[in-house]
Amino acid sequence: MDSSRKRRTSPTIADVAELAGVSRAxxxxxxxxxxxxxxxxxxxxxxxxxxxxxxxxNLLARSLTTKTVNLIAVIVNHIHDFSDLDLFDLLISDIQSIGKQVIFLRVGSVERIEEFLRNGVAYHVDAALVFSDFADAESVRKMFRSDDVLMLNGMHDGSSPSVVPDEATGIAGAVADAASKGVATAALVTGRVSSPVEQQRIANYKAEMAKRGIRLVAELRGDYSYQSGRHVALSPEWPTTDAVFCTSDAMAMGIMDVHRDAFPGNRPERFRLYGFDNLSLTDFEAYPISSIGYDKKTYVGEILRFLATPEQFGNGHAEVTVPTFFVARATS
Known part of the structure; x- marks a missing residue:
């Protein structure tokens, strides 16, 4: 092979071994x-x-002998929420720490899953982590031709396990905090109600409000984003109420910016404000929003445990829950 042709081809493991003076093995x-x-x-x-x-x-060539490619698929609806950034930065870092890399697949709708299956789109990955609530476990297993699928959207089945935050405790703490401060009426700003996780979250809020004698006067629809929080806060349907509970911190931030005059010195004057996700931004003075969170290190740790030992998530261990907690800040 002449030098001009060699320059046009990619170096191989044999080239590396020859230059280093070692065997290919x-x-x-x-x-x-x-x-x-x-x-x-x-x-x-x-x-x-x-x-x-x-x-x-060449990861695919290596997979012929190792049976792995060290790639993990992460399936999402989209990535535009602050909570996505908080979680995925930690998740990617920890996955890379065990010698694997992440590829993101943005679904966006149920039709996209059907499109991927119809067109035979598949990725050669070691495992799939499903955050999208448009993706069911069976479809993902078919898409990746793999049983190593972890559901993080509350939609596990008998073949694919799940890791989810146990939100009841954190929600109970937030509603109890409001009741202890004399809140008698409240509004609930929700995300996409088609999500099984969101449905359970809404049910938990309603149950706790009924238990504490807080009357739900309005249920307003957002999409978890900051923009939807602003939109809701500016709408004619915005209620007069003692407290507003949001199912994401990002929506609560949008509401707070529209109603900054209701929080002089960040303290509640007309209504108390509660978020959900316990974003890192809520630890700073711009958005000191009372929120519900969970230990993301513990959550990601369970995901890493699945990637390392998926057999531990077999029969009898289909759903792993991570506890949530309430964090009181200035807005409540």
């Missing part, structure tokens, strides 16, 4: 993301050779 072990036996000197030589040649491992 040693070069492969040195470049593996898994802990495999190779001396520090040889590993350093291989890494230096790979860097010099611009060598990139």
């Amino acid at each position: 040693i070069a492969s072990r040195a470049l593996s993301s898994e802990s495999r036996p190779v001396s520090a000197d040889k590993r350093a030589r291989v890494l230096e050779a790979a860097d010099k040649l611009g060598f990139k491992p």
Whole structure:
């Protein structure tokens, strides 16, 4: 092979091994993301050779022998909420820490799932994490031709397990806080009610309000986003009430910005405001919103446990719950 042709082709593992002065097997072990036996000197030589040649491992070729590609699919409706950023930054970091990479698949509607199946679109991945409430477990298993599917949208079945926050405790704490401060009437600003998680969240709020003697005077629809919170707050249907509970912090932020005059010095004057997600932004003075959260490290830890040992999520362990808690801040 002449030098001009060699420059036009991608370097191979054989090229790396030759430059490093080691066997192909040693070069492969040195470049593996898994802990495999190779001396520090040889590993350093291989890494230096790979860097010099611009060598990139072929994950699909490696999968023929390892049966893995170290890719994890994350299926979402979209990524535009602040809660997405808080969670996914941590999730991607922790997945990468175990030598795997993430690919995102944005669904957006039930029709997209059907389209993917109809057109035979599939990805070669080690596992799929499903956040989208447009995706059911059976469809995802068909799409990826894999049983290693973890449902994070409350829609697990007998073959695909689930990890979800147990929201009842946190919601009970928020409503109890409002009742202790004399709240008699409240509005609830919700997200997409087609979501099973949202349906349960709304049911929990209503049950706790009834238990505490708080009358629900309005139920307003948003989509979890900051923009929808502003839209709701500016609508003619905006009620006069003692408290507003939102099923996302982002919507609560939009409401707070429209009604800043109701929070002089960030303290509630006309109504108390509660969010949901316990976003990192709520720890700062711009949006000190009382909220409901869960330990995201624990939540992501359960996801990582599934990726490492999916067999532990078998029969009898189909649903893993992570407890939630109420965090009181200035707006309540």
